Amino acid sequence: MFPLILPMHGLGGGADLPIPASFAIAGGTAALALSFVVLLLAWRTPRFATPGGERAIPFELAAILDSRSWTLSVRVLGMVFFGFMLWPALFGPDLLNNPTFGVVYVWLWVGVVPASLLFGRFYRAVSPACTVHLVLSKAAGRQPSEGTRHYPAWLGYWPAAVGLFAFVWLELVSPQATYLGPVRTWFAFYLAAMLLGGVIFGERWLERADPFEVYSTLLAHLSPWARNDQGDLVWISPLRHLARVPGEPGLVATVAVLLGSTAYDSWRESVTWIRFVQSGGIDQTVLGTAGLLTAVTVVGVVFMAASMATGVDDGADRRRVPRQLAHSIVPIVVGYMVAHYLSFFVQVGSQTLIQISDPIGTGANLFGTADWEVNYWFSQHATLLASTKVVAIVSGHVLGVIAAHDRALEILPRRHQVAGQLPLLFTMVLYTYMGLYLLFGA
Secondary structure (H helix, E strand, O other): OOOOOHHHHHOOOHHHOOOOHHHHHHHHHHHHHHHHHHHHHHOOOOOOOOOOOEEEOOHHHHHHHOOHHHHHHHHHHHHHHHHHHHHHHHHOOOOOOOHHHHHHHHHHOOOHHHHHHHHOOHHHHHOHHHHHHHHHHHHOOOOOOOOOOOOOOOOOOHHHHHHHHHHHHHHHOOOOOOOHHHHHHHHHHHHHHHHHHHHHHOHHHHHHHOHHHHHHHHHHOOOOEEEOOOOOEEEEOHHHHHOOOOOOOOHHHHHHHHHHHHHHHHHOOOHHHHHHHHHHOOOHHHHHHHHHHHHHHHHHHHHHHHHHOOOOOOOOOHHHHHHHHHHHHHHHHHHHHHHHHHHHHHHHHHHHHHHOOOOOOOOOOOOOOOOOOOOOOHHHOHHHHHHHHHHHHHHHHHHHHHHHHHHHHHHOOHHHOOHHHHHHHHHHHHHHHHHHHHHHHO
16 A cells, blocks of 8 residues: 555664664563463452443433434534545546545544544444445335344354455555555445345344444444443443453454454565565565465464363363454454554545545645645654554553453353463464564564
8 A cells, every 4th residue: 555655654663662672572572471470360250241330421421422413413424524535536636646545544444443442433423334224224114223134143243354354455465556446446346235235134234244344343342432231321441341342253253354464564564575575476466465364364273273272161162262252352453553553644644634635636725734744743753653562562462361361261160260371371472472573573
């Protein structure tokens, strides 16, 4: 993506750390192992599976956020923005200064992380697919949840995993990623699949198949906004909220795509990979596809093997254990996204804000931002950025260990609650080591 600005991913690398990269990698993995030891000593009963732990949101605020006018206003804003972006996407110049690329690859893919952490299920609230489905359902005289068929339980998150892989392939592998035609085609198929699936299965399809909604909803489980069993809006501990991610089929594949694709994005910028691609004599798209698929597969298979190696009661279905623990990967995904895309988001995001005032390249200044300057603050504070990367990755893994430990106490028999977690701990340590190595050592 953005060939001219890809180097910004690497701003604040190992050379900018206040300590050697090897120390950061070793310290990060040691901190994770130490946190696990502390958990074993101080956290001996599951806490997040118990009911309660919620605080009611002030009535006035809840009344506003739950009001029909608020919901309608947010949906209208989402549709207005979508309609506006059709203008440069369909009629704008097929150049990198077209804001379509920044909106898709930066505002949508990266921006959904802070938006979902701060506001909850952000994408669902503004999703054009969800809004159009709602309008079509009302026009047909039925509820949005109704479809012609029941959504199969075995399908779970698998459609979202496929959709997410298709998007990251477009973003990271496709040689046509910065041409409007392929981007328009991808989103045309995406909208068609979401609307057709919504007609057949109802809004359950969007909740499990829309790659961006599923991505946003998983991230939203780390936000303090939630709804209780009665549907009321409440405050909640993010880790308790995270424990409510339903462990359905395809969840492991979904988080593996999110984590593996970010790892691949780091690796493909390494000198080792670039030399291999240039000297291999194999088509770069084939190599990129194989590399992306390998990264995703390794993340998923290693996590499944470690989860299934935990000690369970005789007769228990080990195949269900990975999906019960897969929610613990979500904080790690957030840590990787922050570490890998923070400077990219700030710089290219601000550049997109400039470009969006002149959507079709006519010299317009629709929103008064065309004369603004790109924000290079992080490139001017490289040591802070590098330190932030370390903190983000280590913090994400520590939160993941806490979430996995609490769930393990819930599902594992008491005699296996220590030794049974060791394979998963080893996997988390491996993820931490590889994450820091790819960012600072590769």
